[in-house]
Amino acid sequence: MRPRRHAPPSARGRHARARARPRTRPAPWLIALYASPAAIYLLVAARRRPPANGTPRRTPPSPPRVAGSVDGTARRRGARGAARFDARGAPIATGGPGDLAAANLEIPHEVAALAAEGLHPVRATAWAARRARRVAEHDESREPPENPPTPPNATRSTHRSVAVHADYAHPVFHFSPVNHVALESLLATHARAAVRVAVVGPELARDFRYANALGLTHFDRYAKLGFDARTVLVNAQTPLYGTTDADDAPGRRWWELRRAALAPRHLDFLTFFGRDDADVLPAPALTLFLRLQSVWKHGGLAIDFTYVFVAPVPADARGFAVAPDACGPAAPWAYHDRAPPPLLVHAPAPRDAAISRALAAFDACGADERCADALARDPARLLLDAWRGAGLANDLAGGVAWLNCDETAAGSLLDASSTITLADAAGGSYAVWLGPAATDGRFAPAAPASPLGALFSAGPPRAVAVDQRAACAREIAGRPLSDRPRCFAFQRGVAGASRDADETHRRAGASSCAPTLFIPSAQKGASSALAALLATHPQVLRPVRGSHYKEPGAYINAVYYRQSLARRASRFPWFRDDEPFVALDATVTYASESRLPAMRAALDAPRAFVVFALREPVARAFSDFRFCYRPYFFSQDIGFDAATLGALDAYDACYGAARAFYAANRTAAADAAGADAYYGLACQDLKLRRRDPFGLVRKSLYVYQVLHYRAVHGAERVTAVSAEQLKRDAPGAGRAVAAHVGLCASFSFGAGQRVHATRARVAPRHAWSRAGYRRLRAWFEPYNRRLYAALRTTESSLGWEEVDYPSFRDDRLPT
Ligand SMILES: Nc1ncnc2c1ncn2[C@@H]1O[C@H](COP(=O)(O)OS(=O)(=O)O)[C@@H](OP(=O)(O)O)[C@H]1O
Known part of the structure; x- marks a missing residue:
């Protein structure tokens, strides 16, 4: 037995905990397996310490080190020479499978395996055909038995x-x-x-x-x-x-x-x-x-x-x-x-x-x-x-x-x-x-x-019927089998871990239901509050591991490539094929990490539903800034305006083609160019190289995340709830999601709770300015317009109108 280590009782608070150094530091990948993506980046940030003299210093702006071009091709100069990317932004394979060191990149080996099935680069029609095929196969094998066995409660x-x-x-x-x-x-x-x-x-x-x-x-x-x-x-x-x-x-x-x-x-x-x-x-x-x-x-x-x-x-x-x-x-x-x-x-x-x-x-x-x-x-x-x-x-x-x-x-x-x-x-x-x-x-x-x-x-056994659950059970039982939630067993991964081939692991995967309700984005978009609200529904089950039992992370690179099918399945609750449950997965980095988490999830569960938890992009970015403030922005003496506005020119270069196509009303071309740029390395590198520290801007660029999920899971399966809607009318937001997912309508959602509020206070000199807020809003505007159209919603319906925040400092932008 190994000796246990104990924390010093004085280590209090989120940031103090993040700064505390254990005697033996666990491997970062191990942390990644357990912690929420949010926690991971806090921990990484915590390692960036202020200079020894304690004087905050400003990071001198560095010129972009990536040449991005409008068609999404890019060349990155790294320690091991140049990595190459194709015209759609996908890395061209040069090494072995699974480049685990580059957590934010698409994995060439897996991309190639998907492409071999006609599924990458994303083709909505190929995904739709694949979904339909698997659903039909599943339905065929799901005929109700002629003589259903007597439930064990008959004699209880x-x-x-x-x-x-x-x-x-x-x-x-x-x-x-x-x-x-x-x-x-x-x-x-x-x-x-x-x-x-x-x-x-x-x-x-x-x-x-x-x-x-x-x-x-x-x-x-x-x-x-x-x-x-x-x-x-x-x-x-x-x-x-x-x-x-x-x-x-x-x-x-x-x-x-x-x-x-x-x-x-x-x-x-x-x-x-x-x-x-x-x-x-x-x-x-x-x-x-x-x-x-x-x-x-x-x-x-x-x-x-x-x-x-x-x-x-x-x-x-x-x-x-x-x-x-x-x-x-x-x-x-x-x-x-x-x-x-x-x-x-x-x-x-x-x-x-x-x-x-x-x-x-x-x-x-x-x-x-x-x-x-x-x-x-x-x-x-x-x-x-x-x-x-x-x-x-x-x-x-x-x-x-x-x-x-x-x-x-x-x-x-x-x-x-x-x-x-x-x-x-x-x-x-x-x-x-x-x-x-x-x-x-x-x-x-x-x-x-x-x-x-x-x-x-x-x-x-049949449960004691209580409150709304009984009505819900009746409602579900009255529906035809094809309209009830489906259990899709976990599949062996495309180019996944070799252990997936093991019979024991396959059996474990085959006896568990993959998640079918995803909240894939965005950090600080009230995803925790939305997940908590939905989990009150009698049909919705939370994962059995992951941050706040909401972020199992089963489809992120670090987990998918390191864990067997059995371990992937072990992150989710078990239920039977014919039980009308829906397993929730609200891992907020799925949509921004790369294109792969959406695709992996869809291979497991072809009839999944996706609900984006969004928030007005600039308000989200400022919340994210506050979340990372103590560990990074404060010590680097970087204010919100400097952290965000400084990257816009470079992003304009990345998304130039998309913007030009939108301006010319060529929406399909613009969507494809924009998604390629979003997931391609050129734009991701702005975040990685701290032109856009922590991706404050990138993570608020929702449109390409949503478009990608629409292509993979089907447009009709993707919807969104904004933090502003949740604040205004939580029961209404819950009802809308329940209707979208086909959950029973007899259940009434409560008012929900405010969870995961960021407590960090920002020094006045680092706060956002009204002028900066407006400039950022204007930058997001064309992307948001496309987002509203894709989601069939409006700015006012999402509650994203301009707000006069009391936390604005003054109107001057940084020089
Ligand atoms: N019910 C409700 N309505 C509206 N907004 C809410 C609600 N509950 C939480 N919040 C705010 O959401 C922010 C946290 O978002 P997330 O849960 O997605 O954060 S995380 O990524 O999981 O860390 C966090 O924002 P900040 O206050 O800016 O930090 C929460 O206050």
């Missing part, structure tokens, strides 16, 4: 509520549909279960999935179905014990001694992202302790997603079931060695005497790490002693059938030739352990004839 008990304490102490990549089926079997047999899934992680895990743990959005699906199931974050700050139980708090002494070390509340930003996937699962002792402590505190059942329940655990049964030794790590299908053995505990009432004794054993260990670890390695002994000590019988002895621990029967539940039924397998027990399938993440296909296969195809 409704007699009582039960508190269920769950965790999954295995790598999140192993959490597969098998584990979802395990939870569903519990929900089907325990009608009013209140499931709380504990995730151990520092406070930052509220906003980002913490390395190897489950994400906090993993079980949103069940809440949307009307079940009481959600994740709770546990760390040293969690008040496990109330204040009134001073005399009766078994385990508290151990928790007080060990909590800071075992479950740190703070990790600085870089350390948090520097965690590698192997070293973050909670110590087995902590996992066992938390299970027992929560059952002690609330009463109920502890589970770990490794069993299928076939009957409710009797209300008055107090007891436990621990996997026999044959199921342990010594077995050929060894489960993760940082998890305690599979274990079920049930105590109907809080403060159970036997569980108190088990917790007291932790107290007796004090700070001795090895002592508590020994308890976790042999929970059977611990619980047996506790039950005997309390003079109780273990009512759950035999409660779980450990079928797979017998080598002759191993895997028989999942075997296609098995005729065994779950009830037979259980042999009078309440649950059947799923064996290796529950923790190996191999997504073994369950044969339809097998008991597990039957559970898979039966679908989730």
